[in-house]
Amino acid sequence: MICKYLFLTFILHIDLYDASQMVQVDRPRGVSLTKKVLYDPAKEFTCFDGSQTIQFQFVNDDYCDCNDGSDEPGTSACPNGSFHCTNAGYRPQNIPSSRVNDGICDCCDGTDEWKTPTACANTCMELRRAALEENKKKMEESSKGFALRQEYAKTGQAKKLERQEKVKELQQELAQIQLLEDTLKTEKEAIEIQETAAIDEHKRIAEEKQQKIAHEENLRKGAEAFSEMDVDKDGSLTIPELLSHPELDPDTSDGIFTEEEALTILQAGSVDMAVFMDTVWGAINETFRTNIPPPMEEQETPAEDQIQDGSEQEREADRELLEEPEEEDQDQDEEDEDSDEEYDDEHEYDEDGEYREPPVLRKETDTSNSGEPYDEITQNLVNQANEARSKFQEAQTKKKNLENEVESLNKALELDFGPDEGYQALQFQCFELLTMEYKYKLCPYDKATQSPKNGGSETVLGRWGSWSGPPENIYAKMMYENGITCWNGPARSTEVVIRCGMEHKLLSVDEPSRCAYKYEFATPCACTQVDPNALPRDEL
Ligand SMILES: [Ca+2]
Ligand SMILES: [Ca+2]
Ligand SMILES: [Ca+2]
Ligand SMILES: [Ca+2]
Incomplete structure (x- = not known):
């Protein structure tokens, strides 16, 4: 509604100009309505810069009296003068006075070529129609874009809620798995005490x-x-x-x-x-x-090609004979190492609560110590302990996965998707623009990149930093920072200027200064319902 209203006032504004038909008789040629009061035929004329005061008859006498050219608004006598054309129906214009009567139509109302009134046709109404058409198109686009934006906003808000709900849900799950993990840890430790004792006893006997x-x-x-x-x-x-x-x-x-x-x-x-x-x-x-x-029979069989x-x-x-006792010693050492490892494993969990790589499970039947298989009771304890360890590890892994999921959800929830969450639509998407040499890519909330068109490695021009528009509209620009460092220079960065458009589209890429890139990106997410700046009312 507001939009329609603005549009109407905009038309009325133009109609007003049109209806007045700008009576030019009551002010000197080339003077704008606002400056009319400065040209009073009943008084002497003072140059705008105050340098001189001259008789009014010397205004527009085709002789430059004022240094600032203000006495010749309607002729080309002063090199620095300015001619105002009313351009009734279209936008008023100020042109350098050198263009007055130069044979070229500069003003759409043709008033700059006043010496030959027939030289220029009045094209202001034509321009006005075209401008109105253009405005209408822009407004329609903006309106359609805004409708799309509202859809994106709806989706974005739903997504946010969904993520928030999911986090809550996962946190409950996490609390449960934590309880389970604690229980399983206690069980594991209890059975491991028995297991260790049984294995130690087994070793001692062996x-x-x-x-x-x-x-x-x-x-x-x-x-x-x-x-x-x-x-x-x-x-x-x-x-x-x-x-x-x-x-x-x-x-x-x-x-x-x-x-x-x-x-x-x-x-x-x-x-x-x-x-x-x-x-x-x-x-x-x-x-x-x-x-x-x-x-x-105890002799080592000599190798076929070896005659001893x-x-x-x-x-x-x-x-x-010499080696025999040494081998026994080695076995003894290995045994000791084995038992050390087991001891260490248990203590990795005892010391602090921090997650560590799960230890390698003991063999189902550990006969490496002495070649002596465990007795049934010991083997049962080892089996039970293995199962307890495996259950505990399973819980740990599940917990870790849940934590990771919560972390990535929270990261997404921390992102600023705009006041209405509409920009959520851009997450996990990439948009490309091909130039003569390069393929540029924008992956919103992730990175901006450049890669040679004919294949080759990708150069990161910046990673998502923040919205960086002016305070009145921070969503007008995005900043991607800390890209690949330029040789002997700064890290690449990319500023993305956001415009309203009917679709998400990377419009242009520029490198205004070394290693600082500028993208222009259109998206419905930037369309507003009422944006007086989008209507070039003042220009008409
Ligand atoms: Ca003069
Ligand atoms: Ca001209
Ligand atoms: Ca003897
Ligand atoms: Ca000796």
Whole structure:
């Protein structure tokens, strides 16, 4: 309604001009109605700049008297003068007085060519009709755009509500999942205490068993070593018998295994098996090397292309014997590491509430420790603990996902979609403009980019910053900042000037100063129902 009213007054305004037909007789030629009072034929004329006062007859006498040209409004006598054409029916105009009577029609009412009144036809009414038509079209467009805007606004407001509702809903869900997570954590921790205890016990038993085996193995080897060294099989190991094992030489620097050295090992002239096991074997079991080749079936099968002689086989066998205890040690180390890891995992959750990458689940059947499978009770506890961990992790993941969803919804809710939420329509959309060289893109609320038309990487000209129009209408411009930095220059930025249009459209792109781009973008979201500035009333 207001819109219609304005339109009517606009027509009336023009009609008024039209009806008056601008009686020009009562003011000097080239003088506007507003300046009429300054030209009083009954008085002397004072130049506008006050420099001179002249008789009124010298006004428009085709001789320039005033420095500012004010005495010759209707002739071309003054170089700096100005001629006013009324252009009744259309917009009044001021032209440089040099264009008066220059043979070219400058004013639509033809008054600038007054010396030859027939030279210029009055085209003001034609222009007026065209302007009115143009105005009407603009108003219709604006009106249609505004109708679209109202649709967008409706959608935008609904979307906002929807997002707000969704956030509420998710927050309730989050509260529930938090409770569930707490419960599952407690359950997990409770079962893990039992699990850890059972696994520790399992390990302890396994270790004991292994130690026992190792001990027995050591005794067996000791006994074997004794009987090997006791060459004459008299049940007594003597110094000469010991000397047949040069690897036992405690000091090889002298190049010989002496009887004295053998004596320091045996601590007696001879020892029986019992004394040997008690006092000697422990000191030499690391260095002792058997001279007896191992039985055939224990020998490592030589590689097909490798033919080994006896001595090499012996060394091979020796190496195996040497490596055996080391391997056991390694197993022991691994076991310790495993248990450390488990301990750490549990503590990652105990220390702080912060979310961390979920630990790798323990194997369903953990036999890596000792090759010894868990007993049924332990295995059951491990299974239960695995399930508890998995449930807890599931809850954690769900919580994390919900949190992410809430975060992105809140981010969207923080965006300024205009006073009526209409600009929501532009979110998640991109608009392109092709120029000779480039493809420019505007993705509102995201970024502005440029990429070579013929393919190539995209240059970010700015990321969504804020609305940046003047205080009276901040929605007149958008600012995209912190784009890719120019070589040796600032970060690229893009200002987007928003206009009312029948559709969302990137109209033009310019780079007014280096690395500072300017887009012109049309959208119904910028159309207003009543916008006096959109009607060029003053111009007519
Ligand atoms: Ca004059
Ligand atoms: Ca002219
Ligand atoms: Ca002997
Ligand atoms: Ca020696």
